[in-house]
Amino acid sequence: MSGRTGALPGRPEWSASQPRVPARNESGTATRTAATAAVIGLAGVQKTYRSAGGRRGGREAESRALNGVDLAIAAGEMVAITGPSGSGKTTIINLIAGIDRPSAGTVTVNGSRLDRMTEEQLAVWRGRTIGIVFQFFQLMPTLTAAENVTLPMDLARLGAPRDRKARAARHLAAVGLGDRGGRLPLELSGGEQQRVAIARAMACGPPILLGDEPTGNLDTGIARDMFGLLKDLNENGTTVVYVTHDQALAGLASRIVSVRDGLITGDTGQRP
């Protein structure tokens, strides 16, 4: 599959109550968007990982992944987070998604303070608010492509089952896999699997899409096609935040945030 595949479907009708935000910041400044207008806000966030002791059962080892990060992302932005391996990029994505909890500081996404939510509440919130695309696709191996796309809707009980199937078919068609819905992941190529993953991420029409090296496991041509899909989603109003170590792909975003040693070392803001 090469080239862009046409317009993605618009936001589903039951998401109409969600506020529509402009795709770009009209001021065009490079500074951070005011925190009060941010759809994603990290304030003074620290994250320390503790692992089991060494060979001889010693004390726990600590590694500081984030050393105090402040980040605000406005609705509709497309942000690339870059940095060397181990810099804390994935940690930021995980904190935004509520997958990890900060050791200090606060994380606010779409108006919700994630540090105050239980795991159950986070799971439900994620289903409706966040779409995640992983580097290694992480499709459910026992479900077909269509069933993988249907799964988030099943979990969130969005609409009637028949409607979920129809929506899944539309999402798959939007990523160019309309005729592959009945295939298991093992029967799909890497690029096709990632397309399914993107369709799955958008199944419930979330306002925010996160990607952790979403094209990291794809060759250049397919990676660009994939990025094109993300761009389309952003142009339709979805806030897209993705991690990449590929500077070329990072450059395609409207804003680049650089991370090093657990700190934000650069932030291009928004490009005009």
Added chain:
Amino acid sequence: MSTLTRKARGDLARHRARTLLTTFTLSIGIASLGFLAVPGLLTAAMNRQVQESHLNDVGISTSVLDLTPAQLSTLGRLPGVAAVSAVLGYTARATSVAGTQNIAMVGGDLASAPVNTVPLLSGRLPGPGQVLADAANGRATDYSIPVGGTIRVRAASGAIVPLRVSGTGINLAATPGANGSTTPVFYTTPATVEALAGHRGYNYLGFRLTDDAPAARSRVITEVRHYLTAQTGSDPITALPYTRAAGQWPGQSTFGHDIALLYVITILAFVSALFLISATMNTLIAEQASEIAILKTLGGRRRQIDGIIARTAAMLGAAGAVIGTVIGIVIAYLLTRYFAVKLIGVSFGFGVSVPVVVASLAAGPALAVAASLPALRRALRRPVAETLAGQGTSGYGAGRLDRLAARSGLLSGNRLSGSARMGVRNALRQKRRSVAAIAQVAAAAGLAIALLALGQSVAAVISQTIGKLHFSVGVGVAPGRGARPFGSQAVAIAAATPGVTGAEPVETSSVQYNGQTYPAWGLGARPLYSYRLSAGRWFTTADTSAGGRMASPPVVLGPAVARAIHARVGQVLILTVAAGAARARVIGIDTVPTNGGDTVYFPLSALERLDGGPGTADSLWVSTAGSTSAAIDRAAAAVADRLIAAGYPVTTTKIYVIQAQTTASEAALLAIVEILGLLVVAITLMGLVSSLSMGVIERTREVGILRCLGARARHIRRVFSVEAVVLAVAGWAFGVLLGWLIYQALLGLLLRQAGISLPQEFPPVTPLITLLGVLVLTLLVIRGPLRHATRIKPGIALRYQ
């Protein structure tokens, strides 16, 4: 320590949960070997008990003989005799807080007897007016009198004599538990028994021999018979002498039947455990597939990679073997103690079977390494590139079955939610492990079904044997001076008793054929017994009237004895009876399993003649008008009173009591088997828990992804519980067939090993009950893995390697 060994240890430390689970799984499998220690431990304990109680090698029942100490001394110096003890036995009716019951009194030297010692277990040895209760009375006969309690015994004179229980003891030769008797036994001084029986003397001689070979035993019996005949003027031996071969002990045949079942269950448990170990090691190897591929890229040779995996497996196996051996020792001790105390009534101290312990310790590492080899071979054969490219996919979808399940039928429609659909299909992911889990559930379900059916068969046989006896009360001749066999006068007295509808004289004795002893009954042409012949005919009136004069009287054989001696109608048998050798002609073969199918039926007159008669009938079968226990009790008491008044010392046995006791003892056997079966079920459930736990551990990252997609705890639980139910139901389905096969095997085993013929009873409701049990147990045992799955934090899960 080499790098490779360090890697093996590191692999174990890296995944502690998996290591612990694998070790525990292996230990459960090894623990099942503990069953094999039970026969050896029990035999050793019983042999010790035999030694301590100086159990007789030969026991001879006689008429009451007033032997002097000199005569006893002479008996003790006969060729081949090491020691002799004489006791006076007396059967009487007794009343106590436990009810009214026939009891057996044994008067002898008790603790100081050189043969058949009665060691004191609690309280004090009995003095005048006191008795020692056999320790097995409560359990074996349901007639328990506490120390300090009183029994009121009817003496031969008719007087009621109160006797206080001074303590408890046990004599292997007489204890009801080991000897399968339902008559409570009390030990006391000879003087007490003489006072009750109304005469002095002894009627049972126990001998320990210098040589316990069969020929030596026969010589001693002959010598004793000659001596006693010379001293008394006639042959005083009243029954076939009891002989005990070296290594035999009372209750051994009953235990032998139980042991056959124990071995069947042990085999099932071990096979289940093998499946468990194999599945566990398969999973372990599969998880290391990419590491094995990387080792190959680093230049690792096959032997070196084999060595790493073998080290890991051996370490796990060794840890599992140590834990499993300890568990097995405890299981063996508890089981042996149960058999010793509950079945036989003897105490059992702690013991360990060294061979089984050594085998268990060796089996752990050996089985773990052996179980890992097939998976290791598969992992080594896979191309490196294919293995390393396997990240993010599980291999599901490569097979036709996977694709069929995904695209057709129930699993492809809207009828199942996504999480339920995942659960069902997850059962197909790790096919080998799923097959192992299904096999284990099938083994447990099959065993449960077989045991339930066996219980139905046992219940049926009780109704088929006792149900064939059409009398309510058995009246027996009470032993002792003054005892009179039941002639026509006694029959008339019994038949004329209010509440009695009929009375039949019966002779009960025993015969030997080819060294085996069989019970013998002398009956009439139309007995109060519903025989069901498979060949030949029953006795005619001509047989019963002329049987006493026939050189070769006709006999009808029970089914077990007929099978054992390959008898056919028309065959002439040479039997050994109390008086010596006798010929008998087989005229029929019965199918009713009375006395386990071992009974040899004679015409009454013929058996009386062989036992020194005529007129030696020692039983009356009495049928009553009423069928309630109260009516039967009244009729039995009335018959006993009338016969005693007419000079017939008697004891009575009520059939409804026999039926209840038989049912209880069969229930005890089934309880043992069911308890052992539960251990197999435990192994199976451990396998199911292990399989699911492994699945949760393997799919930790997948659980994290589900959480990222918005899955709540109930969705996670549904994925895994549906998988567990699918495996359990599939296992049950195979278990129905396996259960029928095990049931047939158990029936065949009981027939071949013990001569016990049980009817086929396999009602359809049995598999359904088992299905319910399987589902309930499955949902109970998976709670642990489910709780673990729902507590997985997505952040940690996504970092899981």
